[in-house]
Amino acid sequence: MSQIAPVVVLPGEGHAVEGPAGGPLTFKVRGEQTGGALTALENVIAPGDGPPLHTHGAEDEAWYVIDGALRFRLGDEVADAPAGSFVFVPRGTPHCFQNAGERPARILVLFTPSGMERFFDRFAALPAFDPSAFSTLGAEAGMDVVGPPLRG
Template identity: 50%
Template sequence: MSFPFPVPDKSDPRWTREDGVHVRRGEGTSRWLAGDTYTIKVTADDTNGVLGFAKAVVPPGGGPVAHAHGNEDEAFYVLDGALEFLLGERVFTVSSGDFVFVPRNTRHRFKNVGDKDATFLFMYTPGGHERFFIRHGDEPVEGEASPPWGPERYAGLVDGLLEENVTILPEV
């Protein structure tokens, strides 16, 4: 179907802008963090602060403690696996094709409750918090799995979360 449009004015900036972002499959900055693998596809720097976007692979039993972001909303789209979500006071399970939106200042966490890796996409708006994974994660080693972290690694992570205006909250 086509519409009879007038001939476009090629000097219109909507035709000439080239400042969008294209990230190919396999591109992005990957980091291991607390046993999970995060691949940051775009950061706030790439999107003029609008959003940060990433892919996560979380092994069975993995996922963060309950927390709330003070500056960002967060959205999740599950590609594969099963995640138990805590959202405010609700606890529910999501799987492939499910979407979860977490407004800023809302207690949340996810936990892989399946028997295989869970893979999902997530984004922050505005962007910025995705850089936390780049700063505090470990460089992946090809052919190896992300190792779980011991208590000694979590001390620096908590300090980093506080710097990012993320509050760790009780589970119950």
């Protein structure tokens, strides 16, 4: 049995890719580093941007808003999440968010267990932006798009 090593990722470190929500996404820890327990990433979200309403079949998801202000749809509810807010969504819950501010927002995103890396890796490898990619690549990773992005 292999031992899982502790991980320290300093500011500015981590593997960065282009994220699906208008800014860079930096992996802080991937599933292969945590024995499949956790994926953690820092994501920059462009003003007005955010993913479509979706669910995860196998992962819980959580966010910590580092900078900026997001608005979340969690099931049938909408909640504001300014800097310093923490949001948790259990698997199977329809959710999406939007950067509600006028400048980029920065968030820490946690998936438990790990597994969503494959979605972000495949999205970043696309040769050009494809609006249907969130849905098609998401389905391959166990994520179902169930509605439009949050607007307004």
